[in-house]
Every structure is written in C-alpha cells, then in structure tokens.
Amino acid sequence: MSRAIKIALIGCGTVGGATATILLNDRALIAERSGIDIEIGAIYTRDFAHARELGIPESLFETDLERILADPEIEVVVELIGGTTDARTIIKRAVAAGKHVVTANKALLAHHGEELWAAARTYGVTIGFEASTGGGIPIIRAIIDGLMANRIDAIYGIVNGTSNYILTRMTQEGTTYDDALSDAQADGLAEADPSLDVQGTDSAHKLAIMASLAFGLKVDFDTIPVSGIDTLESIDVKFGQDLGYVVKLLAVAHRTHEGITLWVRPAFISREHPLAWVSGPFNAVSAYGHATGHTLYYGRGAGGHPTASAVISDISAIALGTLPAIFNNTGYWQDKNLDTRQINVEETNSRFYIRIMAKDQPGVLAEIARIFGIHEISIASMLQPETTEDGEDTLVPIVITTHSCKERDLRAALKAIDSLTTTDNTSVSIPIAEEHPEKFGSDVTTSDSRRFENS
C-alpha cells in the first residue's frame, strides 16, 4: 500500500450512499488493488436518513461544509449532490481550497466544464468525472487515455438508461410509451419527473462532455439539437421494426471536413448495427478512431454501485497521480482549446424514415412523391399498409424511407406535404443512422494529419 488519502463525500443519495458503502466495506480490497488506502473523513448531506439506513457510522456525519473545506487533511471533495448551482459553488470553493474534486455531475460539466477546468488549473488540482458519463463504464478514460493515439472521428452513444429501458419495452413487447414509463418509475429506473431523461437533455450533457474530449474542442451545449423519446409513437416503432430497424435514443458527434455535428434524438438503426443489441437500462458508447477503428464500451450507465465504481476509480487515480498527469499534460480540455465549428444538423445528410397521415384518395401518393422529387429527395421505399377502414376522408399512414438527403431539404419537403389538404399536418420523421464507417489512417481534417517526407 503506497498512499493513504482522506476524502469528503458531499451528498449521500443513491450514488453517495453506494460510494460510502463500498469504501467502508471494501477499503482493504481497494487498497490491495489500487495501492491507495481511501479513508472517508466526512460525509456532508442535507438529510442523513439514507446514510442511517445504510448503517454508515454517524461519526462520519458532518453538518458544516466549512469544516470540510477548511480541513487540510481532506485532499479530495466528492460532489454527488447534482444540479448546477450549489454543486458549482461547492466545487469552485473546494478547488480554491486546494482540494481535488471528483464529481458525477454531467449537467454542470456540460454547461461549465471550461470554467471548472480553468479553476482547477489555477489552483493546481484535478477534477475527476468518470462517473458523469456512462456510469460504471470507463468511457472517459478510454477517450483521454486508451485512445490517446487516435484522431477520434465519431462518437455514437446510448447514454440514457431510462430512455433505453422504455424503448426496449416498446420495441420488444409493444408496450406504449406511457406504460413503459410508469413501469420504469415503479422499478426505480425513472425519476418522478423524468423530463431530463426522456427529453434527451441528460444524453446531450454526456455527449457534450465526450465530444469536447474526443475532439479536443470547446462545445457549445446550447446549440446541440436535442429531442427525446417522449413524443415517439408506438406505430412508428412498429413500422420501423417491419422495415428491419430498432429505435434508439442516440447521442452522436462526428467530424466532417466542415466541422463537428452533434445531435441527440431517437433514430432507427438496423438490427445488425453494433448498438442494436443494447437493451434495457444498459448504456453503450462507440468511438471511431483513425488508428483503432471501431471500439465500443458497454455497461450500466446509472445506479449506485456502477457509478460509485467510477467515482472510486477517480479518487484512486488522483491519489496515484495518473489523472493529474493526464489533466496537466494532455490537450483534451475545453479551457485549453479552440471553439468548435458546430455544423447545424440540417446541413448534414442522413437517411430518414417518414410517416405521413394522408387521405386514402387517388393521386395522394403521386403528389407526395412529386414534392419529394422537387426537393431532390430520393425515395428508397414507400408503403401504404392496407386498411380495413374505408372512405375517402379516412387518414391512412404512408411510410417512406429516403436515400441519404440533406436534412434541410427534407424539412422543406415535409413542410410542403404537411400543408396539403390531403394530409393532417403531423408528418413524423426519424433519422436512420447507418453504421459509421471505419477510416484507418485516412485524412479527414487537413490540420490534424501531416504527411511525412520520404528521405
């Protein structure tokens, strides 16, 4: 055992409680493996009920945050209260007090990462945040350490377990969105207010963190287009399945010649796609590097124990000096980097699934096809399922898949189609994400890759 370190836990909910439990139960195991003897010096939280339930010794309870910040023996402050106000203040104060920080706070880092890295640099400390993204999956380390030799060209993530659980139920069992959400809430997989999860914001937070590190660029969170699964209809899940697709809430960032495109939204992927099998509350992130090609990381993206695993690995890595060495020397960090040129997703190309509700009248299909043609969108397949209802005013679904087209053109076409008297103005479009190609050693950006002179 090479080094002892004393920490304070701020927050003792699901993740804080699991972190405390593991550190108390398995202190010897962790010391044996990591070489670091981690001692909890204090636990600060608004409400000690959960800590008491877990049987955590009351001698560790601290009600005065100032005493923690002033205690020179405490080297690491672990922030697990979440939110972007108190947490931000506490982290900044801890850093200013010369303490390293470990946090699981994705919202805070997505919005204020740059400010926090800069503060940490000023005071010579390090902020660990493996737990912010992908729960127990060591995905941050993969990006900043394992894939160090790569120009990363793309990140594709399923990074919200609540949404993936709901989509899995809808896909595999035909459950409605509302029923699947209720079940998720009953099972503790969704919060009472699930907005951050099901509307895609949580995924976007994680995407922003991963993308800024992967590309070594500042990411402007507010310009990331985000939509969630809360408006997804069962009928589209079903039609997509008939076409060989499954729907996933994807968080995507990829590099093009013009800049970086980031988006979060439900997308169809083929059943053969490497992310198609990721089911239930599990998360997975694909990273495409110019040396390593496709690599994928999978595991539990939330929950007390998995997230605590990431928290504790950061504490150990700070004590070992490995995380500080990476933070102090590598070029991934937003406070050191240039602004990203973020490309509006409407300027990018994709295939799309489209559903239009149209009157069952002669000439309607032709009119829709004509509008796609005007906007230079090539139709890959078109299906009007047979209906038992009849009457010229009955609305029937028309399901179309397109070849790759510019999204802006698609929006224009759908606007025109929605304004037809024969449709009901509710067209649905879902991107079809194909597997990202591996590009070994190829030159995607001119600035990143230089030819060597043959002597």
Next chain:
Amino acid sequence: MSRAIKIALIGCGTVGGATATILLNDRALIAERSGIDIEIGAIYTRDFAHARELGIPESLFETDLERILADPEIEVVVELIGGTTDARTIIKRAVAAGKHVVTANKALLAHHGEELWAAARTYGVTIGFEASTGGGIPIIRAIIDGLMANRIDAIYGIVNGTSNYILTRMTQEGTTYDDALSDAQADGLAEADPSLDVQGTDSAHKLAIMASLAFGLKVDFDTIPVSGIDTLESIDVKFGQDLGYVVKLLAVAHRTHEGITLWVRPAFISREHPLAWVSGPFNAVSAYGHATGHTLYYGRGAGGHPTASAVISDISAIALGTLPAIFNNTGYWQDKNLDTRQINVEETNSRFYIRIMAKDQPGVLAEIARIFGIHEISIASMLQPETTEDGEDTLVPIVITTHSCKERDLRAALKAIDSLTTTDNTSVSIPIAEEHPEKFGSDVTTSDSRRFENS
C-alpha cells in the same frame, strides 16, 4: 506539449510498420492530444523490405541492436518481433539497460510475465502491454485502471479474431471449417500456419494475462485447459443454431469460493447473450465487477493500425508517468502475488450440448438416458432428428442438452455411452455458457470483502 521521448522499434512487420507509419504521419496530432512528442530514434528489424514499402525514411534503419541498447537517448524499446526466445532476451536486455519496454507479445507475457515484471521492478522501468490483448481495445487499462474499485469476478472474452471470423462464416453462411479457414488465409485474417489461433493457444495467452491482472494472482499457463475450433463440425454448429445458440471460442476466467477456473474452448451461447453479436474478426471482453456489474469492451483484436493504437498509447502513458505509477503502486502484478488456486474445469458445473451417433434401434435412447441418470446428469432436451436413411445399423445423431452438471460426471457418462455397441465412440460435447450473473457488492470470497462495524 510537455515532454519529448525517443523510442526504438524492434520489428517492422504488420504492427511495427503501422506503428512507424502513425508515429511519422501523425506525430503532431499525437503530441497535441497526449502531450507527448514521440520521436522514432531507430528501427531495428531483420528485413527492411516492408519498411521500405511503407516509405519509412532509411535514416531510421538500424542494423545493430547494440547501438540501440547503448543509446542513452532512447528511453523506450518497443518489441514487436513476437516469439518467446529473441523477444525475451531483447526485453530483458532493454530493461537491464534502464529502458522502458512496450510489447504486443502475448505468448511471452503469458509464459514469462512474472519474470519480466520482476526485472522491470529491479531496474525501475515499466513494461506496457496494452497491445498484447484485444488489439485496439483498451482492455488492459480497463482492468488495471477503470475497474480499480472492483473485485472482478469473471472475464469472458472472444479474443481471437481468426477463430471468430471462421465461426461467424460457419454460423451465418453454413461454410465448412476448411473453407472458412481458406478464406481467412486469403483475406490475411489467418496465418499460413493457423495453429496458434484455431487451436485456442493465442486466446489462452490473452486470458492468462487478463486473469492474472483481474484477480491479482499468479496464473499457471500450463494448467489452463485449451481446445480450439479446429475440430468443430458443421453439424454441431447447425444443431446448436436450431436450439437457439451460436458457437464462440470463449476464453473464460471466473472466481468461485474454491479458487479460479480458467478455460478456452468453443462454447454455445444464447442468441440473446451479450457476446452473441460479436462477429467477424472483432473481439470483445466482458468483465464482471462487484461494483460496476457487467461491462464489455469491443473492437478490432488484431491488425496493424488497431494494435499500433495500443502500442502508442502505452508509449505516451510511459512518458506521462501514468503507466509507471500504476505498475509501481497497484497490486495486480504476478511478481507481487500469490499463486492462484486453479480449479480443474472438470470440477465445475456447466450445461452441455451433446451429440451422440447411435444406431437407429429400439432401446438406444432409453439406454443413453439411463446412463445419464446413473451419473446424475439431468437432461434438459433430447432430439433425434428424422432421417431418410433406414436400417438398424444406420448411425443417426442424437442431440441432447443437459441441465447444469459437474463436468467430471459428464465425462464419465460419455465414456460409458461411447463404449456401447450401439454408438460409434465419437460423442461430441460443447459447453453451453450462460450469461454470467452480476453480483453487486456480494461476498464471493471471504478474504476480499470485509463488513464494517456500525458504530
């Protein structure tokens, strides 16, 4: 850019050539990302033909290994020649000369890891070997860094791309083993002599490396039971598929109360198993931790660029000091650890697929069932496919799946069945590997986990 480091490459084949190419083409990119400016000081190889083909500057060619070992500017020796004789000597000499080593040599580490770690410790240097296992997948880092807070209970790997490619062809296209192997050789996915790959030895090398780190124990390579895919018959692949299984060459290590069980062999897994989708030359490794639960790492397990990605990440990590900090402080290393108590796989339990070729006579099924009963093996399913041939001496396949049973009992039963006059003495048995259970915080070994006192 914080630190420059000069290295020597020993070997310039597929991996050495890709490493040189990336370091020469992308030196600025890697310096920007990792903070390390990596300069190739010399390339030593028996034959410079491949290096010339790649356009590597001849000024780097070095024909005298002694000059490299004596050059004080060279801090890292990258061994990429393979084999366990010359490579072993070169690594030991480099270490003794005070140079760090990076290697992709799984055979050498599986057999002589303990000796090499001890030598590195003696001379105060570090050996990086991310490239030895899983090619471009940062699986070694996951085990020694990302999962630091976990007691790892099991490793399940598909770690030989050649075998997985052949099995994928056999499964998805009904190709015979011989044809799939020929295609793999034509595509550069199998060597002219594929024995190390298809007989399972390469997988066992990687398993030994991962298991010793994951469990923090010495592993005795020679007692790992290993069988490969070279004796697998198409008929069993097909019958397994009919039962809902796919066959994979699995490398498995798991912890029990009594010790560690390790094995490499073809096994059936359910189509829903998290490793079932891993196709073609790709590799994947599942690690089950007591905090993080199931995590899985996927990517290209071989090939120049992916393996070079791992090599270069190790060079950077040595220059950053992160790999030395881990090597010097953590408890994973064979030279620091106790011998493993390796449990003979025959003493463990598994489900099995069995195929027996038996005469199509009355009473044969009953006799086989009776023998299973005597050995306390419970049959889960039994199938005698209809045959168009007839005659009492025609041999027909009888396909049986068992419930979980002790492998030793199964061997005894099959020995008795093979000696019947109604069978042809060629029974086939393939384990059916179920998904390893996640055990959060549970107590698998008594020594690893301690309860804390509630004060």
